[in-house]
Every structure is written in structure tokens, then in C-alpha cells.
Amino acid sequence: MTATAVATEHPAASDTTRGLVEITKVRKSFGATEVLKGITLTVEPGGVAVIVGPSGSGKSTLLRTINHLEKVDGGFIAIDGELVGYEVRGKRLHELREKDILKQRTEIGMVFQNFNLFPHLTALENVTEAPVVAPRSGKPRLTKAEARDRGLELLDRVGLKDRAGAYPRQLSGGQQQRVAIARALALDPKILLFDEPTSALDPELVNEVLDVIRELATSGTTLIIVTHEMGFARDVADTVVFMDQGQIVEQGAPHDIFTNPQEERTRSFFSKVIEPAFNI
């Protein structure tokens, strides 16, 4: 698959200067296993890309390379033209120091499959921790009082203002994931990464989380979502990317890729995961 510029038809993507993600020929191996075999993908500012595919296809690893939780073995990733994890000096790529990597990460929020909320901190403390201590480029750190106001505002946005004082273990899975989303939003990131945000949830709790993500999709933030919720993907994505065995097999607008997949591998995958009753 070659680089394909994804056309953004997003209504609210007026702010086109932030959140352009360019992934170029990214390779990554764990030991002898090559997990990413040269991935090239562009997500436009404010775009919503949904990555689907069988487990072990490298979706999560790709997501984790975008905020440098995994170092790439080859290729590069740029956000608004700035390389992730490296700095260009002359003809050399210098690996960034920890502090600068942290600065880059504050521009990229991440939501994990199993939430990873800090269990010893309340919902509000989870949300206010990073804005107070994380180093940020161009923006001052928030004071505790500012972070608190912002935190309550964000918890209100995910419908959990009244649970601000609760510890994660006192919340349902869906509520925990909504707190995790608020936490990721607290740094006002350009890009949000979702790594199977609903896979650890009971079916009846999935929608409360998807509704929050749907709302975010219209906010102008670039979203990259790994999910198995095909109905949701069709609703919210402007690009669906199908990955298998470390490669992008096919990508395109949701209607095209779900109703008229070009590749045999894509067709057989969708025939297994989309229930017969699901009409596209």
C-alpha cells in the first residue's frame, strides 16, 4: 500500500493546522517476529481513522508507535511535520531526550483497552495529574486550581461530574473508560489514540463510551481508533483501514470498504466479523 492522502469530509475540521499524522514505511519487530512490515498511512487534521483487522495484525503496535511508546525499527512518523521521537540536525536524526519525548506525548492523548486509570487516585485526581506536572511545549503548566476547574469541566463533558471523588474501583467499566477519556483530553491534545476502548466492557456499557467518542469525532481533534465495533466504525470513521499480518491491506471510506471490499482477505474478514443481520 502506498501513501494515500485521506480526504477529510469532516464538518467541524475547520482547524486544519493541527493534528496531521503521517506514518511512512514504519517497520517494527519483536525478536524474530516482524509485527509491522512497512506501514504508510496519512490521517488528515480532524480526521477519524478507524483501524480494523484480526488480532495479531499489528493494529495496537502501530497505535503505540505514534506516541513513541514503541520505538520504530524503520520508517518514521511525523505529526504536523514534526518527527516523533527524533530531531533532524543537518543530515542526522538525533534521538530526543526523555523530556522532549514527554512534551510530544502531551500533544497525543491515549485511551487504553483496560483503562489503566491510577487506582489510588480519585477520578478527578486522575484527570488533573498530568496538566500540573507534564512539560508542555509553548503552553504553561496549569496550576492546581486551574487543573481542578478543567478536570471538573471534562468530567462533566463525559457525564461524570458527580463521581469526581470516586476511586476507579468504585466505578463501572464504562464509567472508568469515560474517566480515562477525560484524562486523555486534559492536556488538550491534537490527536487522540484509542486502543480497543470498548473491548474490556460488558456489551451494555459499550454505548456510553462510544457516545463520548462520537461526540469527540465532531470536535476537530484527530482520532485514530482501533476497534472491533464495526457498526461504530461505519458511523464515525471517515477512513477505515484494514490491517492483516503487519500490513495495510485496504483502506477507504467506510461505505466503500464495508459494502465493496476490493481484496479477498478483507472480504473474508468482514464476512466473519459482521453479523448476517447487520445491514450496511
Add this chain to the structure above:
Amino acid sequence: MSSTATRAAQSAAGPASAGTDAGVSNPGPSAEQGGPRGPENPQSRGPATDYADYRLVPSRHPWRWVGTAVVALGVAAVAWSLATNPRWEWGVVAQWFTAQSVVNGLVETLKLTAISGALGFILGFILALMRLSASPLLVSVSWTFSWIFRSTPLLVQMLLWYNLGYLYEKISLGIPFTDVRFFEVQTTTLISQFAAAVLGLTLNQAAYSAEIIRGGILSVDQGQLEAAAALGIPAWRRSTRIVLPQAMRAILPTAFNEIIGLVKGTSIVYVLAYSELFYTVQVIYNRTQQVLPLLLVATLWYVVITSVLSVFQYYIERHYSKGAVRTLPLTPLQKARRFFATHAATDNRARSTR
């Protein structure tokens, strides 16, 4: 009889009521069904019973009572012998328990415990971080430290530190491999009994606490570090704010074991003739020949210290368990208060209904 049996079948559990229709038309089998299970009371009221006015009879545990009785007897026998056997010499114990020299010794014991405990755990924390670092040199230095200090008897370590002056006459601070010296001192003046004791206990404690702290850090889910890194939280803050508070739950029980061990472990510095609690009572009983009562004095003080530490342990563990349990368990004080509150309430209710 058959009509009673049918009614009994009705009043019995759910499955029996399914067969009620058949039972009415054909009393025979219904009698067989309901007969054995039906209550003897012919006045049992139909299936609408909600058992609200039934008295609850708790199940009985006769062997529990037998066990309790046996243990109570044993405890009573021990208590009786402690109280009545004159050879325990409780009068002597009471006389020396708060004697000035014993209290001085106690203060020295507490001082040694506090200083070597604190320094030991700080050094242990550094060693644990070294062991978990990416540098092979730091890892192996930390490993070797724990290996050496865990494999030598504490007694030998003590004597070695105290006799350091024999091995190295002078201790100096300068630039290695040159003749530059900023500072030089006789080893024997630097290593007093107290210094040798603190040094020996601290280094030994550090070797053990390093492993305890490392174990605690490893018990924290990797996802926590990932989430913190993804949020741009700086490394030091990740350790102190995210990982350590969660590691504390695993660290605390073992750490308190170590500190309580250390309280009694300080008694080993008697080999340096350092007048802590244990050495003090030895000096006294060598003079008065009241060996057992004076050992009892020391023992009782160790019991007191350990008890106080256990209370601290309970409340510190409780503090760090917030977030790990849905609701914190009540403290013994809260339980007692609730017990008296509810019992007062039931008493009042009982009185008002009468």
C-alpha cells in the same frame, strides 16, 4: 389425611406447586409427594407465607465450641502458672522495668532502630532502583551488594566494622590513584561502637529492604507506567506518585516484618559492648544474678515496641489500601463504636416494643 397432604404439598417449595393440579384430581400420588416433606402442623397456611414472623435458628457448630473450650483451658493454665510460680519473680521485674539504666538502654535501642531502619530503607530504595535500571553495571553492583550482605552473618559484619581500624589504619578522602588528600582520619576514632553498630545494621538492612522494595515495584501493573508515560508525566513523578504508592501495598507487610526484626536484631550489638537494652540487662543480671526476671524485663519492652509498631502498620496499610478496595474496612475503634451504637439502638427498640 390426603387433604392435609395436598395442602402441605402446596405450601412446600415451588416445584411441588407445579404438581398441585394433578394432586387435586388424583390424591394418591400427591400424598406420596407431599407426605414425607409436609410439616406436621396441620394449620400451615397456603403458598402465600412470607416467613416474616418465623424465628431464625442459626446453625450450630459443636466442634468449634469444643476447640474454644480446650484452648481457653490451656490459656488459663499458662496464665495461672505465670501468676503463681514465684520463680518468675515479678517483683524484680517490676523493680527493674522502669529503672533509669533500663530506660536509657531502651532509648539507645530505639535510636539504633530508627536510624538504621531509616537509612537502611533509603539505601535499599536506591539499590532497588539500581537493580531495575537499564545499566548492566548498576544492576550487577546492586546484585553483588545484596549477595554479600545477605550471605554474611550479621555478627561477623558487626565485628568486621568495629575492627576496621585493624584492616585500614587511616581513612582518607581524596582523588583515587593520586596523592591528593582532602581529609584523613584515624579509623579507630571514626568508627565508634555506635558508628559500627549503625553501619552494620544499616548495610544489612539495606540488602534485605532492596529486595522487598524491588518486589513491590514489580508488583505494579506495567500498564500504569505506560499510561503515565503516555500522559507525559516525568520519570521521577511516575515513580513517586504513580508506582510507589501502589507498590506500598506489597512492600508494607514485609517491611514491617523487617523493622520488627530490626528492633530485636539491635540486641546483637551487645558484642560491641554497646549499652542498648539487651546489653544493659545483661550487665545488670551479671551483677544481681537475677537472670530470668531481667531477660523478662527486656522481653516485655520488645513486646511493647512491637505492639506499637503493629498499630502503626495497621493504619499505614489502611491508608495505602484506598483505591485498592471498594470500601475501606472499619478500624477496630469504628467497629467498637458501631457495636455499642447498634446494641444501644436494639435495646431501645426492645424496650419501646415492650
